[in-house]
Amino acid sequence: xxxxxxxxxxPRFGRDATPVNPAHSVVPQSGPTATLTTFTAGAMTFLCVFxxxxxxxxxxxxxxxxxxxxxxxxxxxxxxxxxxxxxxxxILTLLAxxxxxxxxxxxxxxxxxxxxxxxxxxxxxLDALPIPRLIEIVEADPGYDGEGLRQRLAAExxxxxxxxxxxxxxxxxxxxxxxxxxxxxxxxxxxAAMAAMITLAASAALxxxxxxxxxxxxxxxKDSYIARAFVRRFTVRSFTGATIGAVAGLIGVxxxxxxxxxxxxxxGLGFVGSGxxxxxxxxxxxxxxxxxxxxxxxxxxxxxxx
Amino acid sequence: MExxxxxxxxxxxxxxxxxxxGREKCVxxxxxxxxxxxxxxxxxxxxxxxxxxxxxxxxxxxxxxxSTFLKLAYAELYPTAGEVTIFDRxxxxxxxxxxAITRRRIGIVHQDCKFLDHLSLAxxxxxxxxxxxxxxxxQDLDDLLAWVGLKHLANALPPxxxxxxxxxAALARAVIVGPEVILADEPTGNVDWEMxxxxxxxxxxxxxxxxxxxxxxxxxNLIRQAKSQVATRVxxxxxxxVQLAGADL
Numbered sequence: 078x079x080x081x082x083x084x085x086x087x088p089r090f091g092r093d094a095t096p097v098n099p100a101h102s103v104v105p106q107s108g109p110t111a112t113l114t115t116f117t118a119g120a121m122t123f124l125c126v127f128x129x130x131x132x133x134x135x136x137x138x139x140x141x142x143x144x145x146x147x148x149x150x151x152x153x154x155x156x157x158x159x160x161x162x163x164x165x166x167x168i169l170t171l172l173a174x175x176x177x178x179x180x181x182x183x184x185x186x187x188x189x190x191x192x193x194x195x196x197x198x199x200x201x202x203l204d205a206l207p208i209p210r211l212i213e214i215v216e217a218d219p220g221y222d223g224e225g226l227r228q229r230l231a232a233e234x235x236x237x238x239x240x241x242x243x244x245x246x247x248x249x250x251x252x253x254x255x256x257x258x259x260x261x262x263x264x265x266x267x268x269a270a271m272a273a274m275i276t277l278a279a280s281a282a283l284x285x286x287x288x289x290x291x292x293x294x295x296x297x298x299k300d301s302y303i304a305r306a307f308v309r310r311f312t313v314r315s316f317t318g319a320t321i322g323a324v325a326g327l328i329g330v331x332x333x334x335x336x337x338x339x340x341x342x343x344x345g346l347g348f349v350g351s352g353x354x355x356x357x358x359x360x361x362x363x364x365x366x367x368x369x370x371x372x373x374x375x376x377x378x379x380x381x382x383x
Numbered sequence: 384m385e386x387x388x389x390x391x392x393x394x395x396x397x398x399x400x401x402x403x404x405g406r407e408k409c410v411x412x413x414x415x416x417x418x419x420x421x422x423x424x425x426x427x428x429x430x431x432x433x434x435x436x437x438x439x440x441x442x443x444x445x446x447x448x449x450s451t452f453l454k455l456a457y458a459e460l461y462p463t464a465g466e467v468t469i470f471d472r473x474x475x476x477x478x479x480x481x482x483a484i485t486r487r488r489i490g491i492v493h494q495d496c497k498f499l500d501h502l503s504l505a506x507x508x509x510x511x512x513x514x515x516x517x518x519x520x521x522q523d524l525d526d527l528l529a530w531v532g533l534k535h536l537a538n539a540l541p542p543x544x545x546x547x548x549x550x551x552a553a554l555a556r557a558v559i560v561g562p563e564v565i566l567a568d569e570p571t572g573n574v575d576w577e578m579x580x581x582x583x584x585x586x587x588x589x590x591x592x593x594x595x596x597x598x599x600x601x602x603x604n605l606i607r608q609a610k611s612q613v614a615t616r617v618x619x620x621x622x623x624x625v626q627l628a629g630a631d632l
Contacts, residue, residue: 103513105501292497295459296556297487298514299480380479 103293104286104306110278114311117278118318118363119325121271125264126326126356132260133355134346139253143246150223152212156236164234165210171233172214177221184211271315271363272370279311279371283378290382304375308368315367319360327356409471410435410564410595411456413625416465418451425451427623429465433597435563438590438613440606441599442628443620449599452620453568456597457489458482470563487515490557490594494569496549498541504528504552505537511560519559531555531585547578554585564595571605579605587613 152172156164165183172181184192189211190199214221223241230237283290293303330347348355411433418426425448433439433456441449454460455467458474467474469485477485498507505524512519528534531551541549550570557565565586571579583605590596590613600606609615617628 102502102506103499103510105499288497289499292499293510293514294483295486295491295493295497296511296514297483297560299483301480302514302516 110282114314115318117274118315119322122319122322123326128263135256143250150214150241154210179215179217275370276374279374308371311371312368316364319363414466416462429625438596438615440617447620490562490565492567494572496553508556546573567598
């Protein structure tokens with residue numbers, strides 16, 4: 078062993094040179110928390126994609142139902158058979174001169190038969206049954222005065238009733254709105270659960286590396302330096318897991334049945350147009366969440382450990 | 384007798400040669416310090432001042448509080464009474480970041496060395512640079528490894544090193560950033576006499592370079608050997624107090 082210090086001036090260490098080891102390598106790589114974090118982020122993001130699809134689909138439905146029902150109204154005429162044609166014509170004439178009504182027409186027998194077909198079958202004898210005549214109204218913008226129209230109908234055709242769809246539209250729009258809210262709440266809960274799990278995993282990783290942390294503190298490491306090593310690792314793992322989860326979720330949504338009238342709400346679940354881009358925002362959000370959760374956990378745990 | 388005179392002359396020479404001589408700043412000071420782990424006091428009314436460039440031994444039986452004294456000296460522990468100042472700052476007023484920065488001015492050698500087993504010896508030695516966000520010159524690292532006789536083990540992992548090699552590596556890591564103080568807790572506790580002397584020689588050389596040295600040890604032979612090479616003071620912990628030892632060593 079050479080004991081000469083002639084060529085060694087200790088304070089000169091630290092001049093321009095290449096790094097011996099990068100900062101993030103001071104914490105051991107392996108550990109069960111690595112897999113756990115990636116899996117958690119992946120599973121949560123997968124669920125998040127479906128919650129997002131549900132939320133967007135219910136939002137679309139709420140808007141569609143509201144718009145469609147809000148622009149139309151129906152007049153139902155219940156009159157004796159010999160009066161029916163007379164009252165129908167009178168009402169159509171009245172509607173043609175009513176401000177705010179864009180168009181109106183009486184449904185044909187075929188259309189009325191189609192409406193009743195689910196309950197009475199295809200061979201319904203419309204002529205033999207006292208079925209009311211329906212008139213469809215399409216509103217202009219601005220719309221008509223509902224109360225005024227009702228009063229004029231009462232005068233012209235006592236058997237006519239105006240149904241402006243409010244009693245149908247409101248609960249449907251409310252239901253769709255609540256489903257959308259539930260979807261958003263689910264996304265929030267999934268995010269909170271992911272933050273909690275990452276916090277636990279980060280705390281476990283810090284506890285498992287307590288001796289490493291003691292050594293680092295001993296040689297002069299600040300908390301921010303130690304935390305950075307863990308935060309970087311958990312952020313990367315969460316981003317990786319979330320990316321896998323988002324892609325898997327997108328594939329799952331893509332394989333859902335396409336929307337059709339017979340399937341109703343369930344077949345409309347999915348993304349439309351630019352909606353397909355939303356899931357790609359999830360991995361960066363998951364990484365941001367992991368960054369904040371790990372950083373908070375790291376600083377709290379470091380105060381406990383050293 | 385002759386060796387004692389020689390030692391004294393060396394001490395005078397060393398004292399004159401110290402770059403910090405004449406500076407009144409106290410490196411580490413204990414003022415009426417007490418420490419307790421929850422039961423009775425382990426240390427009571429301890430007042431000690433380590434002058435810049437001094438060489439102190441701290442001795443006492445096992446469990447007497449030597450390690451606790453050292454931990455107080457690098458702010459791993461805080462006094463339950465009294466005041467510990469490091470570089471003229473009360474440790475109780477230091478933030479966690481302040482403690483970290485202060486430790487960059489103190490080289491700490493533990494009996495169990497405290498390495499990161501997944502990093503090579505060279506990487507472990509460079510840790511003080513790494514955590515400070517500075518870069519270590521590989522040539523300087525080579526020089527330091529050669530100084531402690533471990534150049535051929537630069538890429539070895541700590542678990543593969545012998546006790547003596549680990550102690551020398553720990554000493555090298557402690558001095559790599561050029562600290563002003565070296566605190567060593569039983570640095571020769573796990574090595575044979577020959578290796579103890581080699582480690583002592585390294586500490587003496589560092590002291591001659593102006594470093595303040597405090598070595599906790601129960602090895603009186605090591606202290607006697609050091610006294611023949613450099614001017615040292617011996618602090619003895621007995622009955623919870625720290626006293627300056629006399630010539631009875």
